[in-house]
Amino acid sequence: MSTPQERAAAARKAAEEAARVAAEAAAAAEEAERELAEQQAGAGDGAKVESAAAKAGETAAVADEAAVKAGKTQAAAEKAEAEASKTQAAAEQAAAEAGEKQPAAEPASSAAEEIAAGYAFDGAALELGTVVVDGTVDPAARVRIPMRTMNRHGLVAGATGTGKTKTLQGIAEQLSRAGVPVVLADIKGDLSGLSQPGAANDKLSARAAETGADDWRPAGYPTEFVSLGTDGVGVPIRATITSFGPVLLSKMLGLNETQESTLGLIFHWADKNGLALLDLKDLRAVITHLTSPEGKEDLKGIGGVSAATAGVILRALVNLEADGGDTFFGEPELDPSDLVRVAGGQGVITLFELGAQAARPVMFSTFLMWVLADLFQTLPEVGDVDKPKLVFIFDEAHLLFADASKAFLDQVEQTVKLIRSKGVGVFFCTQLPTDIPNPVLSQLGARIQHALRAFTPDDQKALSKTVRTYPKTSAYDLEKALTSLGTGEAVVTVLSERGAPTPVAWTRIQPPRSLMDTIGDEAIRSRALSSSLHGKYGQTIDRESAYEILAAKVAAADETVQSAPAPGRSKGDEDSTAERIMKNPAVKSFLRSAATAAGREISRSIFGTRKR
Numbered sequence: 196m197s198t199p200q201e202r203a204a205a206a207r208k209a210a211e212e213a214a215r216v217a218a219e220a221a222a223a224a225e226e227a228e229r230e231l232a233e234q235q236a237g238a239g240d241g242a243k244v245e246s247a248a249a250k251a252g253e254t255a256a257v258a259d260e261a262a263v264k265a266g267k268t269q270a271a272a273e274k275a276e277a278e279a280s281k282t283q284a285a286a287e288q289a290a291a292e293a294g295e296k297q298p299a300a301e302p303a304s305s306a307a308e309e310i311a312a313g314y315a316f317d318g319a320a321l322e323l324g325t326v327v328v329d330g331t332v333d334p335a336a337r338v339r340i341p342m343r344t345m346n347r348h349g350l351v352a353g354a355t356g357t358g359k360t361k362t363l364q365g366i367a368e369q370l371s372r373a374g375v376p377v378v379l380a381d382i383k384g385d386l387s388g389l390s391q392p393g394a395a396n397d398k399l400s401a402r403a404a405e406t407g408a409d410d411w412r413p414a415g416y417p418t419e420f421v422s423l424g425t426d427g428v429g430v431p432i433r434a435t436i437t438s439f440g441p442v443l444l445s446k447m448l449g450l451n452e453t454q455e456s457t458l459g460l461i462f463h464w465a466d467k468n469g470l471a472l473l474d475l476k477d478l479r480a481v482i483t484h485l486t487s488p489e490g491k492e493d494l495k496g497i498g499g500v501s502a503a504t505a506g507v508i509l510r511a512l513v514n515l516e517a518d519g520g521d522t523f524f525g526e527p528e529l530d531p532s533d534l535v536r537v538a539g540g541q542g543v544i545t546l547f548e549l550g551a552q553a554a555r556p557v558m559f560s561t562f563l564m565w566v567l568a569d570l571f572q573t574l575p576e577v578g579d580v581d582k583p584k585l586v587f588i589f590d591e592a593h594l595l596f597a598d599a600s601k602a603f604l605d606q607v608e609q610t611v612k613l614i615r616s617k618g619v620g621v622f623f624c625t626q627l628p629t630d631i632p633n634p635v636l637s638q639l640g641a642r643i644q645h646a647l648r649a650f651t652p653d654d655q656k657a658l659s660k661t662v663r664t665y666p667k668t669s670a671y672d673l674e675k676a677l678t679s680l681g682t683g684e685a686v687v688t689v690l691s692e693r694g695a696p697t698p699v700a701w702t703r704i705q706p707p708r709s710l711m712d713t714i715g716d717e718a719i720r721s722r723a724l725s726s727s728l729h730g731k732y733g734q735t736i737d738r739e740s741a742y743e744i745l746a747a748k749v750a751a752a753d754e755t756v757q758s759a760p761a762p763g764r765s766k767g768d769e770d771s772t773a774e775r776i777m778k779n780p781a782v783k784s785f786l787r788s789a790a791t792a793a794g795r796e797i798s799r800s801i802f803g804t805r806k807r
């Protein structure tokens with residue numbers, strides 16, 4: 196008797212035997228009692244009656260004993276059975292983990308119903324689509340995400356062209372209808388279609404019907420188009436350097452960890468002295484100062500900045516300016532509350548258009564991380580809510596994590612972990628789930644996995660790894676499912692209202708109601724120009740900051756400078772002005788005094804962004 200299964204079988208057999216003995220004994224006792232009763236009734240031989248009575252008593256005792264024994268054996272059998280089923284579950288789990296095939300599926304219809312039962316929530320839910328089993332879709336078997344767990348975050352992944360963007364579009368639409376604002380990175384411009392009703396056709400109507408979108412009809416949604424800085428097609432959005440902070444700026448500049456920590460020191464010095472760095476030229480002026488002999492004095496106590504490292508940072512800043520960085524670092528700075536708006540009961544969808552910055556997508560995604568960190572700082576704690584306050588969607592999320600420093604990754608993890616309690620849901624969209632670092636991946640409650648390819652050994656590895664992140668399922672062979680999903684289909688599991696993973700569902704996704712295409716740059720531009728945000732952010736403000744203050748001082752002290760730099764100056768002028776500034780004794784004394792006087796010390800929060 197080695198396995199628990201065998202032990203359970205043996206115990207069950209013993210219990211049955213004991214029960215049989217007990218039943219026999221009970222029958223014998225009954226027989227003896229009946230005999231006794233007959234004899235008493237017949238008032239026959241007294242000795243005979245006595246012996247029959249004794250016999251009946253004895254037999255009854257035997258029956259009782261057998262019954263007790265049977266009961267005990269029964270309990271033992273039950274215990275052994277429980278143990279066996281536990282071991283069975285463990286074995287199944289191990290088999291699942293080893294990537295072994297699951298037992299064959301049950302009949303299609305009941306399997307779909309069973310899966311859908313795991314998606315029947317009490318509260319409001321976002322409809323994803325309907326269950327497919329063995330290639331057949333069941334229009335009644337719905338797959339949904341509870342609104343209540345949208346702040347438990349999610350992942351939308353899949354190979355190119357498998358339907359990720361359309362899935363995001365559908366999610367954004369439903370959130371908007373539910374009055375939840377959405378922030379979306381529009382990398383390819385194809386999400387701009389959210390602003391216009393889609394074109395109805397028979398194919399889409401048929402898809403709507405089979406995916407449970409019974410009330411499907413074309414619809415557009417309230418959208419805002421924004422861009423990084425003034426080079427884009429949308430309303431220009433900016434951040435100040437001070438607010439952006441050293442960790443995100445390092446990521447944007449592609450600095451290594453040593454350079455990153457040097458940049459941290461530079462910010463630290465400026466913060467301590469309340470020096471607001473509004474734009475890139477402010478930062479350049481400060482770096483130039485800190486690497487000058489006078490600056491070395493200022494750095495005492497907070498470590499050193501090597502001239503070589505400072506040189507690398509300065510060059511990276513110049514490159515960033517050439518890529519348009521000088522148009523999105525500055526003022527007016529984005530007011531995060533402009534992203535959390537509701538119009539006519541519908542959540543406003545803010546689309547960050549990559550557009551002109553297509554060459555620097557890392558710059559773009561890092562800026563979006565700042566937006567998220569800034570939202571984190573300004574939104575109040577709300578705990579668990581019936582529907583999210585905002586959902587933030589990172590498309591092409593791999594750009595965020597590729598070549599990221601440990602400091603950066605830690606901060607992403609922290610932000611994602613903590614922003615939940617502010618009622619914000621974060622969805623990452625990427626080709627491979629393995630693009631997302633594990634600590635972040637484990638925070639994502641909803642998984643919407645579109646088709647994966649398995650061409651190369653690396654693909655295969657990513658595939659098996661993905662399979663292992665799903666709950667156990669008997670309805671599908673997951674590895675096969677993930678490579679044979681159709682366009683606009685995904686393997687889904689989400690968190691139920693109670694926070695438990697829902698059954699794995701091969702899901703056909705509902706079609707979006709808005710246009711499944713870009714509306715074009717011209718249309719985006721004209722919408723941006725007529726937006727209420729345009730008045731607030733349309734014009735760059737060049738407020739007096741470190742650079743201007745210093746430049747004015749130079750102008751006053753240095754007779755060779757005829758006038759202070761005027762707006763519209765060229766970069767060459769700026770560079771030579773910056774140099775002159777740093778050499779000027781008046782400036783040197785200003786920077787020295789800044790170390791003692793100046794403004795309030797600036798403190799930093801998540802990602803090293805400025806605390807508001």
Ligand SMILES: Nc1ncnc2c1ncn2[C@@H]1O[C@H](COP(=O)(O)OP(=O)(O)OP(=O)(O)O)[C@@H](O)[C@H]1O
Binds near residue numbers: 355361684711
């Ligand atoms: N839910 C859906 N309903 C209807 N059609 C869909 C759906 N999902 C995808 N499609 C069709 O598949 C096409 C490709 O989808 P989509 O653009 O979302 O792919 P993607 O995964 O974002 O690709 P890429 O990685 O290239 O951005 C769409 O243009 C559309 O025709």
Ligand SMILES: [Mg+2]
Binds near residue numbers: 361383
């Ligand atoms: Mg896409």
